[in-house]
Amino acid sequence: MARCPVRSGHFxxxxxxxxxxxxxxxxxxxxxxxxxxxxDHNYRYYVLDDxxxxxxxxxxxxxxxxxxxxxxxxxxxxxxxTRRVGSAAETSFEEVVHRLPMLSxxxxxxxxxxxxxxxxVRDRLGISEDVEYVCEPKLDGLAVSLHxxxxxxxxxxxxxxxxxxxxxxxxxxxxxxxxxxxRGEDVPDLVEIRGEVYMPKDGFEQLNRxxxxxxxxxxxxxxxxxxxxxxxKKSTVTAKRPLEMCAYSVAVTDESLLPDTQWDGLQRVQxxxxxxxxxxxxxxxxxxCLEAYSELMAKRDTLPYExxxxxxxxxxxxxxxxxxxxxxxxxxxxxxxxxxQEELTVIEDVEFxxxxxxxxxxxxxxxxxxxxxxxxxxxxxxxxxxxxRLDVRIGDTVFIRRAGDVIxxxxxxxxxxxxxxxxxxxxPDHCPVCDSDVIQIEGEAVARxxxxxxxxxxxxxxxxxxxxxxxxxxxxxxxxxxxxMVDQGMVKTVADLYHLTTDDLVKLERMGEKSAANLVAAIDxxxxxxxxxxxxxxxxxxxxxxxxxxxxxxxxxxxxxxxxDEESLQSVPDVGPIVAGHIRSFFEQTHNRETxxxxxxxxxxxxxxxIQKGDKPLKxxxxxxxxxxxxxxxxxxxxxxESLGAKVAGSVSKKTACVVAGEAAGSKLAKAEQLEVPxxxxxxxxxxxxxxxxxxx
Ligand code: IVH
Numbered sequence: 001m002a003r004c005p006v007r008s009g010h011f012x013x014x015x016x017x018x019x020x021x022x023x024x025x026x027x028x029x030x031x032x033x034x035x036x037x038x039x040d041h042n043y044r045y046y047v048l049d050d051x052x053x054x055x056x057x058x059x060x061x062x063x064x065x066x067x068x069x070x071x072x073x074x075x076x077x078x079x080x081x082t083r084r085v086g087s088a089a090e091t092s093f094e095e096v097v098h099r100l101p102m103l104s105x106x107x108x109x110x111x112x113x114x115x116x117x118x119x120x121v122r123d124r125l126g127i128s129e130d131v132e133y134v135c136e137p138k139l140d141g142l143a144v145s146l147h148x149x150x151x152x153x154x155x156x157x158x159x160x161x162x163x164x165x166x167x168x169x170x171x172x173x174x175x176x177x178x179x180x181x182x183r184g185e186d187v188p189d190l191v192e193i194r195g196e197v198y199m200p201k202d203g204f205e206q207l208n209r210x211x212x213x214x215x216x217x218x219x220x221x222x223x224x225x226x227x228x229x230x231x232x233k234k235s236t237v238t239a240k241r242p243l244e245m246c247a248y249s250v251a252v253t254d255e256s257l258l259p260d261t262q263w264d265g266l267q268r269v270q271x272x273x274x275x276x277x278x279x280x281x282x283x284x285x286x287x288x289c290l291e292a293y294s295e296l297m298a299k300r301d302t303l304p305y306e307x308x309x310x311x312x313x314x315x316x317x318x319x320x321x322x323x324x325x326x327x328x329x330x331x332x333x334x335x336x337x338x339x340x341q342e343e344l345t346v347i348e349d350v351e352f353x354x355x356x357x358x359x360x361x362x363x364x365x366x367x368x369x370x371x372x373x374x375x376x377x378x379x380x381x382x383x384x385x386x387x388x389r390l391d392v393r394i395g396d397t398v399f400i401r402r403a404g405d406v407i408x409x410x411x412x413x414x415x416x417x418x419x420x421x422x423x424x425x426x427x428p429d430h431c432p433v434c435d436s437d438v439i440q441i442e443g444e445a446v447a448r449x450x451x452x453x454x455x456x457x458x459x460x461x462x463x464x465x466x467x468x469x470x471x472x473x474x475x476x477x478x479x480x481x482x483x484x485m486v487d488q489g490m491v492k493t494v495a496d497l498y499h500l501t502t503d504d505l506v507k508l509e510r511m512g513e514k515s516a517a518n519l520v521a522a523i524d525x526x527x528x529x530x531x532x533x534x535x536x537x538x539x540x541x542x543x544x545x546x547x548x549x550x551x552x553x554x555x556x557x558x559x560x561x562x563x564x565d566e567e568s569l570q571s572v573p574d575v576g577p578i579v580a581g582h583i584r585s586f587f588e589q590t591h592n593r594e595t596x597x598x599x600x601x602x603x604x605x606x607x608x609x610x611i612q613k614g615d616k617p618l619k620x621x622x623x624x625x626x627x628x629x630x631x632x633x634x635x636x637x638x639x640x641x642e643s644l645g646a647k648v649a650g651s652v653s654k655k656t657a658c659v660v661a662g663e664a665a666g667s668k669l670a671k672a673e674q675l676e677v678p679x680x681x682x683x684x685x686x687x688x689x690x691x692x693x694x695x696x697x
Pocket of ligand 1: 103136138139141142159196248311329330333335
């Protein structure tokens, strides 16, 4: 719901009084008119879910009223729709004694218990025919009691212990679906409305996101969020919380003023300006109640707010009165509960899973627990930040929440239940699937496996990306075939694609001769890609088309990109430290280099690119010369390499881009081999120099 200043949570401070002139009758009338029009629009929007004007129009009316009220303070009114902004004054939550106790409901946990309730009702009423019930969703929020005198809201209180609660009037006034003034002509002098204050699911998600971003404590569920919001000392804070209120009962001093059923009573309550639940329905007899239960249960996850069951209430008030109360609950109502969406269990271990894009995600292995209607034994912990935020350790007792189809979440640790041997969770250095390095980039929550081309967990995604239109554009190699080929073990890395034959492919179910031949031909066509496409196809994180083009035209060859250090990578437009880090870690992985070799062996030749003028192809690279060269001296070779931008060093390290090994090369060559640094012989050096237009003598 994005809407007006009040509706969207942006509030305007009351302006200084700018005019000391008295309000004319015209102005007074306009203010009254605006209040009534805005109240009508609010009613349509919050109660009937049926807005009639665009947000901008509503905003204009609202601002006009605000301006007039600021200019003519003598027109101020507590029931004006502008008075929902809350106050910075601290609420003291005075005790309020309920005129009538706020009772609770008995529960039925299964069908038999519900049938038993219905039988008791009929026995007590001495009837055998079906009783009419009202079926109302049991909202998962907090019960409140609101008093209206002569149509104006006077006091709002929490349920408390049922006999007395706390005065939360200032906070309740900020909830847009609570009328400050009752609508209509037939409003009794004294009215008490009871209902539930709750936080809709999307508002809850947004609030938690906002709190997490600010590093503040998040709420475990919408109910706690609603409770926490109503308990705010400053109503300006409550005003920013997305709370709603739904009425479910009404009491007046003179009962003859009310209709004689629960259903009609609530329709009247709605006409006074309250939201009532749109899912409410009538049911004749217990069988229809059971149907209503199943239907509501099936809808549960799609509702915009949380419910924890359904309440059945005898519809006729004379029957309700005849049934009366027992201890603290009415005999005429019962709550049929849905399966709980939160339970406690123990984290037995935390393992790390690798997703298809390489994200390394911690997963809690749980002592199995029945929650949200299923047995849950795993829950995602998202990332290391989340583990730190929750302060989760192995051995902890935690709240598990499973609402709807959402994957089960660990929402809170119970610190008092932490055993002495509880273990901290540590991010592994190596991918649990392929053993490549796990990289955690600073500022990014997600850790990733860097073995993109090789990692079995990422296989399908890597192949899909490689074959995609913007990459090597292998026509006919769709997701379906990739799934089949990988699942059957025919293809492990992109290099394997190039070894597929028509004979291999026709063995696949529903692959005809012609399609097989076409696919082999399409793969063959992808043997000589231009460098940037090939680079993009490798699926290096955050190397999109534009970055791939920039890298290709800056460095000219894949070898140069693979050898470039982070600093020189960053001289390419759009490449910052994070992308440079991704590129480096990709090429540092032995497995990725092996896959590149396998591609080369399979006959894939990525085309070199014209280096953009002014850029030196070996810029940022460190080369080492060793052994004796026959066609030039070591100094000449050094000079020529330097003319291409390389730095020439005396010793080999992991960072060395390439070693040129002449005759009788010794320990430096051995070191290069040990560190898997690329080695060129003299012929290779001469070819490289030629390629870049340097005279090799
Ligand atoms: S009727 C005497 N109707 O459930 C009748 N309660 O366990 C008392 N609740 O404290 C309540 N939705 O907070 C009623 N449609 C509904 C309800 C509802 C939620 C909550 C309410 C109450 C609790 C009783």
